[in-house]
Amino acid sequence: MGKPRVIYWFRTDLRLHDSPALKAALDLEPSAFWPVFTWDPHYVYRVKVGVNRWQYLLDCQNDLSSSIRKRNPKSKLFVLREAPQTLFPKLFKAWNVTHLVFEKDTDSYARERDSVIIDLAKKAGVEIITRYGRTLWDSDDVVAKNGGKPTMSITQLQAAGHKVGSIPRPIPAPDHLPDPGEMPVNFDQDQPDPEPDLNASHRIKEEKAYHNIAGPKDNFAVATLEELGFPTATTPHRGGETLALKTLDKIIADAEYTATFQKPKTSPTAFAPQSTTLLSPCLHFGALSPRLFYWRVQDVVDGYGKGASKPPESLTGQLFFRDMYFAAQAAVGAPFGRAVGNAHARFIPWHLPTTTKGDGRYHVDSSQAETWVRHWAAGTTGFPFVDALMRQLRAEGWIHHLGRHMLACFLTRGGCYVHWERGADVFEELLLDHEPACNAGNWQWLSCAAFYHQYFRCYSPVTFGQKWDRNGDYVRRWVPELERLDAKFIYEPWKASQAALDKAGVVIRGDGEEGGESEGNKKTYPEPMFDFGERRKVCIAAMKTAYSIGLYGDDERVKDGTWRALFEKAGETEMEGVDGSENDDDGAHADDAEYEAHGSVRGSSSKHSRGKNDSAANKTGPMDRHVKKQKTQ
DNA sequence: CTTACCGTTGGTACT
DNA sequence: AAGTACCAACGGTAA
Structure with missing residues (x-):
């Protein structure tokens, strides 16, 4: 029994601060520690991801990689271009891995994928460790406290969250990371089927996402838009943990804005600058921890006294809505993303x-x-x-x-x-x-x-x-x-x-x-x-019919399509x-x-x-x- | 059981 | 300018 040789698998947690899963990995005191990102073909081909979002993802990866390097010049974010389902069994053997650690994800595709990975790890004798830090409360816990039902209102979320317990205080980023071990690639790369490629229409050049498992320079580097065949992104918004924390600092420095924020009173027409924080993309990619966001804001609110806004309108309230949707999806599963088969829509x-x-x-x-x-x-x-x-x-x-x-x-x-x-x-x-x-x-x-x-x-x-x-x-x-x-x-x-x-x-x-x-x-x-006025009338009347049915x-x-007879009978x-x-x-x-x-x-x-x-x-x-x-x- | 009130963010007409 | 009642009337929640 040697010392732990740990792969930390980054997914939607592209940060070093406040990561319970990363902490669990480092608590193992690994003798080898690989920060890894795998390119899931599901993300590359099967879901629609525009060029701007790709740019933002790559920003987050580049920033994370440089933050890792700052803590250990021998390390960085190692990007491997293969589906995790085929890659990990080979990696476990080739790198002599003992532990795979990642943040739990309650999205329906992620759950499906991760259960496959957990089985593969079991077969390979690799220990799996997961923790949760994607929302304020663990979404599965929220569902359990909500009677096993999806949280369909903010009141339900708040009540269930209260029962789950206090929101964990953020964990500081590690100031040192262990060395990676050897990284032999003595196995063949499994190539994904690029069809159907839902993003084909955006590509202006040949897409080379999977040409080489470690990238064109064989160095596990973060990809570029060009390798993916995409044109330059048009968004002015840039991603990454460093930037996210800076933005958060700036917001927190303005105590009045932070403490009295009322979402319905922020203007959708404000630009340069916009009226809200623009932190949502950082939350999505995990470049910012929602719990860090929550506590930085809450501490300001607690110190502000009278006149502070409250959920759901307040800044923290915005995070509650996010938790509500996560918990609703965690309970409903895949049908949450559709209409047919969704018992709650x-x-x-x-x-x-x-x-x-x-x-x-x-x-x-x-x-x-x-x-x-x-x-x-x-x-x-x-x-x-x-x-x-x-x-x-x-x-x-x-x-x-x-x-x-x-x-x-x-x-x-x-x-x-x-x-x-x-x-x-x-x-x-x-x-x-x-x-x-x-x-x-x-x-x-x-x-x-x-x-x-x-x-x-x-x-x-x-x-x-x-x-x-x-x-x-x-x-x-x-x-x-x-x-x-x-x-x-x-x-x-x-x-x-x-x-x-x-x-x-x-x-x-x-x-x-x-x-x-x-x-x-x-x-x-x-x-x-x-004619908007006409359409408005028609739509409201049609909604009334649908609600009454x-x-x-x-x-x-x-x-089975027999709904139609009901609507025809109602004269719709x-x-x-x-x-x-x-x-x-x-x-x-x-x-x-x-x-x-x-x-x-x-x-x-x-x-x-x-x-x-x-x-x-x-x-x-x-x-x-x-x-x-x-x-x- | 009924009833009253509330629900993050509507529109209109009025004061 | 900002506040209020009304429009026509939903589901959820608590009393």
Whole structure:
């Protein structure tokens, strides 16, 4: 029995401070200690990760690696390019490993993957040690204290958290790390199947992610965007533990901001600087510990006395929401990320639902909805506030939480009546801070499928922006076509007089698909893609029908399609399978037309450039005709 | 059982 | 400018 030879497996905990798992690994007093990151093909190919988020991940890895090196010049973050499921059994042997240590992860894919790894380690006689530090409280403990049920309200989370116990105080970063052992690669590399590559559309060059297990220079280096075939990232936001801690210091130094923070009063239109902390991407990658964040803030609040804000509005309250979604997902499992099969989300027959085949595709039941979602994703809806938000999201990978509300409400229950899964797909790709539990949870919240139910409260793309930004500076920043338009019309340019438009040098015309950005000296901006007031009414009425029918995602009638009869009986026409297009009965639909499309909205980074054949927009399925016949009977 | 009130972040019309 | 009542009316929670 030699001394412990330990692999510390970094995943979504790219930091050295406050890591219970890292502490457990170092407490073994290893004779060999390898800080390792494995490239999971699931992340590289099977989930949508935009270029900006890749950049942020690589930032975090580079910073971590240099922090490790500072503590031991012989060490660094060793990046191995192979799926952990095939890599670890070989590594255990080749490096003579005795322990594998990592932070527990309650995401559904991670749970599945980690249980495989734990079995493999058992077989190899390698001891597994895990600890938890991803949320304030261990999500499984929260679920247990919530009666085994998902936490569906912030009250439940707070009550269950209270029962779990006090939030652990942060653990300082180690000031020294043990030497790594020898690292022979005397085994073959298992190559993953790159198909389907959900990120193929972003790549501008050959992707070389798995060309060599230790990277192109054979030195286990952190990858570059170029090796992945990606173009340069556009986000100004940079990642890494060092930066995260600096940002946190700056926030904490402002005691009044920290102690009196009220989320609903922070502005979604503030930019340079934004009104919130922008720490969410650091939390996602684990570059910042939520418990460190919590206690640094709480200590300020405790010292501030009267006038401090309280959860859920306060800064610490924001972390509670994160814990709530994590615990909800921990309880529900994989169905939490979907509608069908999710017993805790209402069934609402929105357009463009994901197919039940599990292939990531969705049902194009309405060409009109498909057109709307494309405009939504590209930032060409003709509603300036909506378009500004989407353009900032595409460029920077981050928008304010209330901006996300606006976009989500508009796409689902307050505008397009498109399924929240379509919006979640786009956010998953674009958000730097995309967190599976929080994304799915927030989309369910905003669409009133779960967590939130007041569907009659709708965000107006005109009024909501005006409430925060009378002059429309935010819109001018992101929709430069309207830069010079009078503030009176900046949120609703279709109402502007010809004189006002002439003065601003803009023409309101078309649907943004012509590709022409300028006409002479004038710029063009699209007409609004629908009458918002009308759509709002239609959506609220349809939500009322869906609520009164009261089905949930796990209902048999949802799975077998008999839900439709219930909605037809209720006289509902705004629903999946009914195409609202005015001009689509021109005989253009082939009988065997495909009615599925890839589960991603290809928002082109070059705006206004989407081709007409880019999607299944002009194809409809048999269901449409079926329903249309019924309508005209 | 009923009832009243609350729920992180709506919109409108009024004072 | 900021506060209030109302719109039409949801589910969860506590009394």
